[in-house]
Amino acid sequence: xxxxxxxxVSQKILEHELxxxxxxxxxxxxxxxxxxxxxxxxQLPWIKANDPVAKAIGAKPGDIVKVVRKTPWGGEIxxxxxxxx
Amino acid sequence: xxxxxxxKIVSMIKFGILSPEEIRKMSVVEVKxxxxxxxxxxxxxxxxxxxxLGAIDPGHICPVCGxxxxxxxxxxxxxxxxxxxxxxxxxxYIYDVLRAVCANCGRLKLPQKDIERxxxxxxxxxxxxxYLARRFSEYIKKRAIKTTVCPHCGYKxxxxxxxxxxxxxxxxxxTRSYIRLNPLVIRSRLEKIPNEDVELLGFDPQESRPEWxxxxxxxIPPIAxxxxxxxxxxxxxxxxLTHKLVDIVRTNERLKEHIVAGAxxxxxxxxxxxLQYHVTTYLDNEVPGFPPAKxxxxxxxxxxxxxxxxxxxxxxxxxxxxxxxFSARTVISPDPYxxxxxxxxxxxxxxxxxxxxKVTEWNIEELRKCVINGPYKWPxxxxxxxxxxxRIDLRYVKDRKSLAESLAPGYxxxxxxxxxxxxxxxxxxxxHRMSIMGHIVKVLPGRTFRLHLAVCxxxxxxxxxxxxxxxxxxxxxxxxxxxxxxxxxYHILTPRYGGVIIGGLQDYISGAYLLTVKTTLLTKEDVMExxxxxxxVKELPEPAILSPRELWTGKQIVSLxxxxxxNYHGKASISAGHLKCEDxxxxxxxxxxxxxxxxxxxxxxxxxxxAEQQDSFFYFLVKEYGADFAVNFIDSVFRMFIRILEKKGxxxxxxxxxxxxxxxxEIIQMLMESFKKVQEYVDQYVKGVLEVVPGRxxxxxxxxKILEILAxxxxxxxxxxxxxxxxxxxxxxxxxxxARGNVLNLTQMAxxxxxxxxxxxxxxxxxxxxxxxxxxxxxxxxxxxxxxxNSFYSGLSPTEMFMHxxxxxxxxxxxxxxxxxxxYMQRRLINALMDLxxxxxxxxxxxxxxxxxxxxxxxGADPAKAPHGKPINxxxxxxxxxxxxx
Numbered sequence: 001x002x003x004x005x006x007x008x009v010s011q012k013i014l015e016h017e018l019x020x021x022x023x024x025x026x027x028x029x030x031x032x033x034x035x036x037x038x039x040x041x042x043q044l045p046w047i048k049a050n051d052p053v054a055k056a057i058g059a060k061p062g063d064i065v066k067v068v069r070k071t072p073w074g075g076e077i078x079x080x081x082x083x084x085x
Numbered sequence: 086x087x088x089x090x091x092x093k094i095v096s097m098i099k100f101g102i103l104s105p106e107e108i109r110k111m112s113v114v115e116v117k118x119x120x121x122x123x124x125x126x127x128x129x130x131x132x133x134x135x136x137x138l139g140a141i142d143p144g145h146i147c148p149v150c151g152x153x154x155x156x157x158x159x160x161x162x163x164x165x166x167x168x169x170x171x172x173x174x175x176x177x178y179i180y181d182v183l184r185a186v187c188a189n190c191g192r193l194k195l196p197q198k199d200i201e202r203x204x205x206x207x208x209x210x211x212x213x214x215x216y217l218a219r220r221f222s223e224y225i226k227k228r229a230i231k232t233t234v235c236p237h238c239g240y241k242x243x244x245x246x247x248x249x250x251x252x253x254x255x256x257x258x259x260t261r262s263y264i265r266l267n268p269l270v271i272r273s274r275l276e277k278i279p280n281e282d283v284e285l286l287g288f289d290p291q292e293s294r295p296e297w298x299x300x301x302x303x304x305i306p307p308i309a310x311x312x313x314x315x316x317x318x319x320x321x322x323x324x325x326l327t328h329k330l331v332d333i334v335r336t337n338e339r340l341k342e343h344i345v346a347g348a349x350x351x352x353x354x355x356x357x358x359x360l361q362y363h364v365t366t367y368l369d370n371e372v373p374g375f376p377p378a379k380x381x382x383x384x385x386x387x388x389x390x391x392x393x394x395x396x397x398x399x400x401x402x403x404x405x406x407x408x409x410x411f412s413a414r415t416v417i418s419p420d421p422y423x424x425x426x427x428x429x430x431x432x433x434x435x436x437x438x439x440x441x442x443k444v445t446e447w448n449i450e451e452l453r454k455c456v457i458n459g460p461y462k463w464p465x466x467x468x469x470x471x472x473x474x475x476r477i478d479l480r481y482v483k484d485r486k487s488l489a490e491s492l493a494p495g496y497x498x499x500x501x502x503x504x505x506x507x508x509x510x511x512x513x514x515x516x517h518r519m520s521i522m523g524h525i526v527k528v529l530p531g532r533t534f535r536l537h538l539a540v541c542x543x544x545x546x547x548x549x550x551x552x553x554x555x556x557x558x559x560x561x562x563x564x565x566x567x568x569x570x571x572x573x574x575y576h577i578l579t580p581r582y583g584g585v586i587i588g589g590l591q592d593y594i595s596g597a598y599l600l601t602v603k604t605t606l607l608t609k610e611d612v613m614e615x616x617x618x619x620x621x622v623k624e625l626p627e628p629a630i631l632s633p634r635e636l637w638t639g640k641q642i643v644s645l646x647x648x649x650x651x652n653y654h655g656k657a658s659i660s661a662g663h664l665k666c667e668d669x670x671x672x673x674x675x676x677x678x679x680x681x682x683x684x685x686x687x688x689x690x691x692x693x694x695x696a697e698q699q700d701s702f703f704y705f706l707v708k709e710y711g712a713d714f715a716v717n718f719i720d721s722v723f724r725m726f727i728r729i730l731e732k733k734g735x736x737x738x739x740x741x742x743x744x745x746x747x748x749x750x751e752i753i754q755m756l757m758e759s760f761k762k763v764q765e766y767v768d769q770y771v772k773g774v775l776e777v778v779p780g781r782x783x784x785x786x787x788x789x790k791i792l793e794i795l796a797x798x799x800x801x802x803x804x805x806x807x808x809x810x811x812x813x814x815x816x817x818x819x820x821x822x823x824a825r826g827n828v829l830n831l832t833q834m835a836x837x838x839x840x841x842x843x844x845x846x847x848x849x850x851x852x853x854x855x856x857x858x859x860x861x862x863x864x865x866x867x868x869x870x871x872x873x874x875n876s877f878y879s880g881l882s883p884t885e886m887f888m889h890x891x892x893x894x895x896x897x898x899x900x901x902x903x904x905x906x907x908x909y910m911q912r913r914l915i916n917a918l919m920d921l922x923x924x925x926x927x928x929x930x931x932x933x934x935x936x937x938x939x940x941x942x943x944x945g946a947d948p949a950k951a952p953h954g955k956p957i958n959x960x961x962x963x964x965x966x967x968x969x970x971x
Contacts (some may be wrong), residue, residue: 037928043935071944081940085217 014056021051025080030064033080034074047081054083061085101292102175105302112163112435113149119335122321133330138162139307159307164333166301167340168353169268170361171251173372174390175298179503180247180287182295183274185229188255189240191277193285194232195225203287251365267357272299300364305330325386329378331365336360370833380952411438411557417512418548420535421727424720425587426573428510428524429535430502430555431629432463435528438557439467439499440506444492446546455500463501470497502526502557507567509556510536512544516911519543519579519586523571527596539719540573541584542570542696580795583952585704587697589723594824595735595815596726597689598659600639603674604628605636611732615642618728619721639729640684646722648710652965653702658690658823662807675704691823694723699952705961708811731936741816742834742878748809752802752836756874759798759866763791767865787865788847795872799839803832810835838873838881841892848891856891859884 017053025033034041041064047054049061059065067080091741118132128134139159140147147157172181184487187194195203195650196485203225204340204910211217233242244256246263253271254263274294283290311324312579324330340356366378371389393399413434420429430438444452459467461480469488472495482488492498502508504527511521522543529535541547558564559701579586589597600615606629607615616623623645630636660666660675669678669686677687687693693702706716760770770787778786807828810817816834833839841848848871856860860869868874871888875881881889920932927945929938942948 037926037936039934039936042934045936069943074942075944076942077940084214 011056013052018055020067022057022059022065022067024057024059024063024065028067033064041082042079042084044082046084049083049085053062059083093859100294101289102294102297103304104297105970106295108161108163108302108304111161112304113160114162114305116162116164116330116334117338118337118709119331121209121323121327121331129294129815129892133162133334134308134313135151135162138305139309141308149484157309159309161307162301162305164337166364167337167344168357168360169272169301170357170364171268171271172300174366175249176247179271179275179298180245180253181226181230181294183253184280184340185226185286186243186274186278186282187235187237187240188242188274190235190238191236192237192279192374193225193276193282194235194237195230196236200282200285204281207285211878218286222285226287235639243884251361257528261329263817268299268361272279272296272301275299277683277759296656313733315878325380325388326367328380329363329388332366332378333360334365334615336363349859357664361708363929376399387651390670408512409556412692412695412739413438416533416550417551417553418531418533418535419538420529421538421724423527423535424525424715424716425537425539426525427527427537428508428555429527429529429531429533431532431534432528432530434534435502436460436463436465437467437500438555440557441470441497441499441559444494444496444498446494446874449492450772452498452500453489453492455498456492458484459485462504466498467499467501470499472496502528504528507558507564507572508570509558509567510544511536511554511556512546512583513554514870514908514911516545517543517579517581519576521571522573522576523567524573537719538590539587539723542588542590543579574716577712577715578706580947580949582699583949584697584699585696585701586700587719588701589691589694589704589726590696591733591824592730593723594691594695594822595728595819596728596730597643597694598818598822598824599733599749600729601643601688602639602724605639605729607639607642609637609863611636612637612642614732615725615728615774616645619646619725621721622825626725640686642725643689643722644679644683646718647679647682647684647706648714651679651682651709652707653677653679654703655702657687657701658692659688659821660692661821664821685950688822690821695823700958700961728745735815737816741810741814742831742876744806744809744835744878748836751805753874756798756799756837757807762794763867766790766794770865776851791865791870792842795840795867799832799837802836803828806832806836832876836876838876838885838889840867841873841888843895848888857887908952 014022030041034044037043041062044064047065048060049055049059054065057065061083063083065083067079067081069079070078071077087368109771114131114135116133116135116160118129120129121132121134123129123303128136130136136145137149137160139149140152140154140157143154146153147161150157152158152203169210183566185193196203203221207218207221207225210221234240235242243258246256246515248254253266255266256262257264275298278289278295283295286295287296306326311330313324313325313327336356336359340360343353343356347773350433350460362375363378365372366386367388370386370388371391372375377390379385391398396402411429414430415434423429442448442452443920452466453604454770455464455466455477456469459482465479467479469479469492471477479490481486504525507523508526508528509521510524513520515521520543524536534555536546536553538543544553546553548776558567573587577585577587585799609625612625616853625637626641626645628635629638629641653675654669656666657675659678660673664673664675665674666673669676671686674686674688677689677693678685692698695701695703698704703715703718706718766775766787770783771956773783773791775783775787777783778789781789807817810831812818812821816831818824820828820831851859855864855869863924868884871891873881873885873888875885921929921937923941924930927941928936930936933934944956950956952958
């Protein structure tokens with residue numbers, strides 16, 4: 001398959017049904033998350049900055065990404081990732 | 086230097102390489118004498134047994150620290166090596182560093198600008214992401230190794246080659262061959278590398294300079310690390326490490342002499358190599374390429390690396406796992422008359438295991454009796470601890486009576502364990518948490534541990550010689566934890582899938598069937614006997630049959646123990662074949678119905694009371710009435726099941742699997758027909774007109790078809806045989822109720838063994854075109870390929886017996902392979918998961934507090950309480966609320 005860097009292909013992966021919703025959270029929200037769990041940012045699970053989804057949503061090292069996943073029982077679970085280089 | 090008892094907190098541990106200066110600084114003596122003891126048996130000064138290395142004999146005072154054996158920590162000495170040698174442990178890194186730096190000027194082979202920029206980046210990374218810094222220096226190293234011309238001095242880099250184990254060779258342009266670099270050259274090259282370049286390569290130049298990877302000074306460990314053993318004859322036997330050190334000193338001294346005497350280079354090189362060999366094997370005696378150093382007896386020496394490595398090494402054998410006190414191990418045997426919460430402990434064991442009990446005014450009389458009984462009479466005591474911390478060993482107390490008199494509150498008596506104490510019971514392999522459970526001690530005569538049969542499944546125990554371990558918790562906290570969390574009753578439901586793992590098995594199931602089957606009618610005496618075996622006094626219901634005699638059914642008796650608001654319905658195990666029942670409209674009594682605590686119809690068997698059964702009668706009882714109820718149920722009702730078996734007599738005999746001549750003929754006829762069909766397929770195959778299964782070759786298609794026919798034939802034979810069996814034949818009862826065995830086992834005993842297979846194929850290996858020489862070549866017929874017409878009852882022919890053994894061997898090999906594989910898998914899993922825990926906010930964290938999962942299992946459900954991952958069983962709730970169809 002021909003793929004162009006930074007073009008529609010990397011945007012398209014976000015539309016795939018198996019890719020859960022990712023978004024970069026604001027600084028304020030990020031701090032709230034850290035406070036809620038009482039942790040430092042690097043104690044969150046990590047996502048690499050060159051992860052295809054991270055690139056697609058434009059996450060930079062130091063950001064916190066919010067992932068909303070569907071569970072098999074119909075519920076939703078919110079998890080966070082810390083973007084690392 | 087004296088040892089002070091100053092307390093400090095370890096905030097960080099840093100590993101580095103010992104520098105020669107550091108080794109000299111911590112050394113108390115230079116070792117240069119090759120003799121260890123003089124004629125008087127005294128250690129020679131400046132030998133590897135120099136007294137300065139630490140006090141080892143009791144009463145001896147250390148000349149360095151002034152402590153006796155108790156306080157002296159031991160001191161290091163050192164050897165000044167005549168010529169440097171390579172430390173094998175670092176050979177890979179030495180080779181890498183040598184390749185990454187210039188052979189001429191010793192700089193890292195990258196442009197100055199890159200080095201400066203890289204160093205800045207490296208330092209920053211090291212602060213925030215140390216794992217990335219390591220990757221970065223790997224990348225730098227790779228780039229530097231690729232460079233062929235030094236960017237600093239323009240020197241063309243010669244090629245380097247590492248010849249295992251420890252020779253580094255350099256390509257020489259003039260001679261066009263590889264020339265060996267000796268440790269002196271290597272060391273001088275490493276010395277030239279500036280600190281900045283060293284840092285960029287991933288070393289900390291303060292703690293570990295690369296040239297320190299070449300040994301010039303060797304530390305001599307304290308004697309306490311390598312104690313010599315005295316044999317009764319008074320002959321001293323030295324530790325392996327000491328032997329090795331003596332070798333090193335001897336070679337080193339010889340080398341020194343030769344150098345001073347100006348011996349030819351060849352002799353010096355030879356000795357140098359010998360020194361390298363001794364130092365290498367001293368560090369690690371399993372280096373590939375070096376012959377391991379041997380003891381006089383031919384046993385390989387256990388040197389430094391061998392002490393640490395592997396299962397019995399320091400880490401896995403002494404630090405991660407230790408032998409413990411207050412434990413016992415012996416053979417287990419069954420006892421159906423103790424509670425499932427109990428463990429039977431022999432008196433002998435009970436007199437060795439103790440519990441420390443504080444003396445108070447309420448237990449003082451009791452503990453006095455224990456002290457008077459002493460260590461050899463149960464229930465006694467082994468030690469008394471006075472309030473000032475003195476331990477009195479009761480074995481050596483002459484007058485225990487007066488000691489008992491002197492007991493007062495504040496004393497601690499280490500008394501024997503007795504009935505009611507809590508113990509931890511364990512069987513290896515400890516694969517899940519139910520492998521260690523809390524049991525209440527019950528001291529019994531005999532020499533084995535006794536356990537209730539229903540707790541065999543969680544331990545995976547049987548009584549063919551299994552041994553189990555018993556541990557006695559020593560603190561109040563540990564005992565409370567064992568009682569409240571670990572007791573057997575809290576593990577009836579397994580956290581694996583939320584079903585019962587403790588329940589009826591084998592005889593309990595046969596007994597339950599015999600008690601609840603329709604034909605069982607009990608007289609008043611029978612009922613009273615049963616109830617007394619259950620240990621209860623209950624008012625009897627109205628008898629099911631009033632005349633000519635009062636008779637009760639087994640179902641009525643069982644119903645006495647079911648809570649009055651309990652409802653249940655479900656299939657029984659015997660619901661199969663012509664006794665199949667799908668619903669309440671059932672003639673065969675194979676559908677269990679409980680309404681308002683009365684067992685109305687259906688027999689209890691494996692599906693209802695068995696262990697590891699889903700959504701069963703027993704499961705809902707446990708789930709809805711709790712663990713205490715379940716224990717009571719097992720301890721009373723299950724005992725009744727055993728009693729009815731004892732009353733009726735339940736056994737298995739050869740006649741049980743005997744079938745009439747008529748049935749035999751029927752089976753043989755049926756088999757002959759199948760054989761004919763097989764022959765037809767073989768003929769088709771030979772002619773080449775066999776219908777081929779898609780994606781298979783003709784041979785494979787033939788095999789598949791033959792296996793199909795023969796499996797069908799065996800099943801049919803089984804049906805015929807089972808059809809002729811009396812339904813109350815004991816072997817058949819066990820198979821139907823699920824107590825033990827299945828219809829296939831019965832078929833093999835009564836009718837025919839059927840096809841034997843190895844790796845899922847008919848048996849064909851052995852000779853060319855035939856498995857045994859008794860058959861003709863290329864005979865594809867059933868008999869020649871391992872079909873056994875006979876049954877265990879009729880007996881096997883010699884060739885059949887061979888085929889059966891071939892199939893049986895495969896099973897044995899499979900089990901052996903599986904256990905070893907699952908053991909290693911378990912070890913890896915535990916290493917990965919051991920310190921994860923669920924925080925109070927339901928997040929899963931590791932030991933550093935980092936989040937692994939934001940919600941345990943991503944649904945927060947406890948699998949022990951959510952059968953098969955489903956938190957609620959909607960059907961059951963609806964049924965309980967609106968009632969099942971009437």
